[in-house]
Amino acid sequence: MSDTPFGFGLPPEEPDDGDEGKKKDQQSGGGQGPANPFGFGPGGPGGDNPLAAMFGSLNPNDLGAAFQQLGQMLSYEGGPVNWDMAKQIARQTVSQGTPDGTKDASIGPAERTQVDEAVRLADLWLDDATSLPSGAGSAVAWSRAEWVEATLPVWKELVDPVAERVGAAMGDVLPEEMQAMAGPLLGMMRSMGGAMFGTQIGQAVGVLAGEVVGSTDIGLPLGPVGKAALLPLNIESFGKDLSVPQEEVRLYLALREAAHQRLFAHVPWLRSHLFGAVEGYARGIKVDTAKLEDVVGQFDPQNPEELQQALQQGMFQPEDTPEQKAALARLETALALVEGWVDAVVHSAAKPRLSSADALRETLRRRRATGGPAEQTFATLIGLELRPRRLRDASRLWASLTDARGVDGRDGLWAHPDMLPTASDLDDPDGFVHREQLDFSELDKMLGEAASGPSEKPNLTKDEPKDDEKGDEKGDDDK
Numbered sequence: 315m316s317d318t319p320f321g322f323g324l325p326p327e328e329p330d331d332g333d334e335g336k337k338k339d340q341q342s343g344g345g346q347g348p349a350n351p352f353g354f355g356p357g358g359p360g361g362d363n364p365l366a367a368m369f370g371s372l373n374p375n376d377l378g379a380a381f382q383q384l385g386q387m388l389s390y391e392g393g394p395v396n397w398d399m400a401k402q403i404a405r406q407t408v409s410q411g412t413p414d415g416t417k418d419a420s421i422g423p424a425e426r427t428q429v430d431e432a433v434r435l436a437d438l439w440l441d442d443a444t445s446l447p448s449g450a451g452s453a454v455a456w457s458r459a460e461w462v463e464a465t466l467p468v469w470k471e472l473v474d475p476v477a478e479r480v481g482a483a484m485g486d487v488l489p490e491e492m493q494a495m496a497g498p499l500l501g502m503m504r505s506m507g508g509a510m511f512g513t514q515i516g517q518a519v520g521v522l523a524g525e526v527v528g529s530t531d532i533g534l535p536l537g538p539v540g541k542a543a544l545l546p547l548n549i550e551s552f553g554k555d556l557s558v559p560q561e562e563v564r565l566y567l568a569l570r571e572a573a574h575q576r577l578f579a580h581v582p583w584l585r586s587h588l589f590g591a592v593e594g595y596a597r598g599i600k601v602d603t604a605k606l607e608d609v610v611g612q613f614d615p616q617n618p619e620e621l622q623q624a625l626q627q628g629m630f631q632p633e634d635t636p637e638q639k640a641a642l643a644r645l646e647t648a649l650a651l652v653e654g655w656v657d658a659v660v661h662s663a664a665k666p667r668l669s670s671a672d673a674l675r676e677t678l679r680r681r682r683a684t685g686g687p688a689e690q691t692f693a694t695l696i697g698l699e700l701r702p703r704r705l706r707d708a709s710r711l712w713a714s715l716t717d718a719r720g721v722d723g724r725d726g727l728w729a730h731p732d733m734l735p736t737a738s739d740l741d742d743p744d745g746f747v748h749r750e751q752l753d754f755s756e757l758d759k760m761l762g763e764a765a766s767g768p769s770e771k772p773n774l775t776k777d778e779p780k781d782d783e784k785g786d787e788k789g790d791d792d793k
Contacts, residue, residue, distance in 0.1 A: 321477070322728075327478065327623050330791060332538060345430075345521045348773065352622075356576050365622070371532050391493075393474060393477075393507055393747070394474055394477035394478045394508055394511065395470070395473060395477045395507070395511045395515060396508040396509045396511070396512035397470060397512060398512070399508075399509055399512035399513060399516060399604075400466070400511075400512040400513070400515045400516040401462070401466055401516065402516065403461075403513050403516025403517055404462045404466070404515075404516040404517070404519040404520040404523065405459055405520070405521060405525075406463060406516075406520070407516065407517055407519075407520025407521060408458045408459050408462060408520050408524065409459075411524075411552070412524040412525075414551070416524070416547065416551060417455060417747050418457055418458040418459055418547065418775055419547060420457055421455045421456065421457055421460075421546060425455050425546040426454075426455045428455075428546070428561075428564065429453055429454070429455040429546065429568070430453045430455075432453075432544070432561075432564045432568035432757055433450060433544070433568045433571065433572055433646055434453070434641075434756065435565060435568070436565060436568040436569040436571075436572040436663075437450065437572050439569065439663040439664070439667060440569065440572055440573060440576065440659065440660075440663050441662040442662075442663065443659045443660075443721070444573070444576060444614065444664040444721060444725055445574040445721050445722045445725045446577065446579075446580045446581075446614050446728075446789075447576065447580065448572070448576060449572075449575035449576040449577070449578060449579025449580060450540060450541065450542035450571075450572055450575040450576075450579075451540035451541070452540065452541055452542070453541075453542045453568075454541050454542070454543045454544075455543075455544055455545070455546055456529075456544070456545050456546065457525055457545070458523040458545065458547065458719070459465075459523070459547070460522050461523050461526065461529070461543070461545055462519060462520065462559075463539060464529070464536075464537050464538060464543070465519070465529065465536040466519070468534070468535070468536045469515065469519060469539075470736070471589055472534075472589070473511075473515055474616065475592075475593045475597065476596045477508075477594035489705055497707050502773075511526070511655075513696075518760075520707045524548065525548065526543055526548060527544060527548050527549050527567050528543055528544050528545065528554055528567060528570065528571040528574075529541070529542075529543040529574075530570070530571060530574035530575075530578075533576045533588075533649045533652045533653045534588055534589075534649075535574070535585060539578075539651045540575070540579060541575075541578070542568070542571045542572050542575050543571065544567060544568060544571060549563060549564055549567055552567075556673070556674070556677060558670040558674065560674065561699055562668055562669075562670050562674070562675065564739075565664075565668065566660070566664055566668060566670070566671065566674045567617065569660045569663055569664055570656055570660050570678075573655075573656045573659050573660050573663075574652075576658055577609050577652065577655065577656070577728070580726045581729075582729075583731060584652070587648060588645075588649070588652070589646050590650050591641065591644045591645035592645060594641040594644065594645070595638070595644075598635065598637060598638035598641055616750075643737045646737070647704065647735075647736060647737045647740065648734075649704075649708065650704035650705055650708040650740065651734055651735065652709065653682075653705050653709075653713050654704075654705055654706075654708020654709040654710075654711065654712050655708070656710075657675070657678075657682035657705065657708075657709040657712075658709045658712035658713050660675075660713075661675055662716070679705065679706065682705060683705075704737075704740060707740040707741070707743070708735075708740055710722060710743050711739065711740060711743035712745070714743050714744060714747045715727070715747055718747045718748070742779050759770050761774075774791070
């Protein structure tokens with residue numbers, strides 16, 4: 315057996331050659347490589363090392379503080395994701411600004427008023443386009459940092475199921491007879507895994523905060539219930555090159571946010587249905603234990619980013635089973651139905667009133683189709699590539715339902731998940747519309763008969779005698 319168990323190298327304070335000069339050089343911060351093993355501060359690897367995002371602002375002479383934070387990271391004993399670290403990294407990513415040089419800024423009174431007025435007007439317009447009443451009790455304008463703070467609790471719900479699988483896999487990569495002896499090592503690896511997952515999620519959420527325009531961009535309710543939220547800074551960036559007045563851009567995006575709020579507020583089962591679909595998909599994700607074994611076996615404390623890189627490069631492999639395919643289809647269809655309904659309803663409300671409605675609709679569709687923030691974030695966090703083409707299919711189906719059955723008939727499908735179209739129905743929207751139109755009338759008739767049956771036939775109860783029994787009773791009386 316090697317003197318360095320599980321492939322771990324010696325820490326930089328104890329070099330293999332015992333050279334005191336090298337040791338002294340490491341302690342003084344001079345030289346290359348081991349002098350700055352984690353890439354902290356100026357001159358480190360920076361972009362190649364996710365931990366640099368956490369320590370990059372430190373003075374290089376203050377490595378004591380850096381290592382103290384590193385110790386806190388390794389001593390983490392919470393769930394599968396270090397969410398404190400995720401929040402810290404996300405906030406720091408936001409503070410760095412977006413690639414176009416736009417920095418986050420606090421929201422002023424004028425922007426809050428603009429958002430509030432846009433959401434209220436959007437709700438008025440939506441009254442004619444849907445039978446679902448308003449779901450936004452209030453309208454809020456968020457900075458990017460405020461979006462991070464408000465949405466992290468929901469990211470936790472989405473990501474923890476996948477992170478649990480990775481954490482369990484970390485404990486399974488060692489032979490069973492070695493696990494008892496490697497308790498401290500396993501604890502460190504789980505802490506490191508939680509930290510690395512936290513880093514990855516924090517970076518993804520921080521980048522996403524620079525792109526989203528509201529709380530429902532990915533088709534899921536990421537913000538607090540009943541709050542229609544818009545990000546004025548991102549809305550300005552979104553509309554900068556569209557040749558459309560900013561107020562129209564803001565109003566169109568307010569329509570989308572308010573429509574999402576109506577749907578999630580008045581379809582009580584929808585949120586749990588979507589999150590359950592995400593969790594069902596996560597249960598079928600297979601962790602590449604061979605790759606994880608390789609990472610654990612060669613893990614070097616001088617290069618802690620190796621585990622982060624492994625998490626990003628093919629660690630998740632969806633199992634090719636009927637159950638996993640069904641889970642993926644269920645999730646994709648559910649998200650497509652939500653976004654397709656919003657797309658159809660918003661277009662109906664905006665088309666007669668905004669000259670830019672068609673252009674804005676197509677811009678948002680292309681944003682999704684070219685791998686927008688939703689697809690990239692899901693792919694990063696849970697290994698899920700969404701198929702945006704389903705959005706157009708779903709929107710076409712909802713439009714057909716509106717023509718065939720009216721607004722009330724269309725929105726009535728949200729009464730129960732079993733009434734919604736399936737993935738195959740998205741391929742044949744006309745077939746679904748006409749088939750369901752007939753089936754619902756028959757179903758209503760059958761339900762009505764079933765509900766009124768017992769009360770209309772009181773003589774069929776078990777206590778009431780049958781006709782032949784009545785004859786016997788009459789004969790007995792004659793006797």
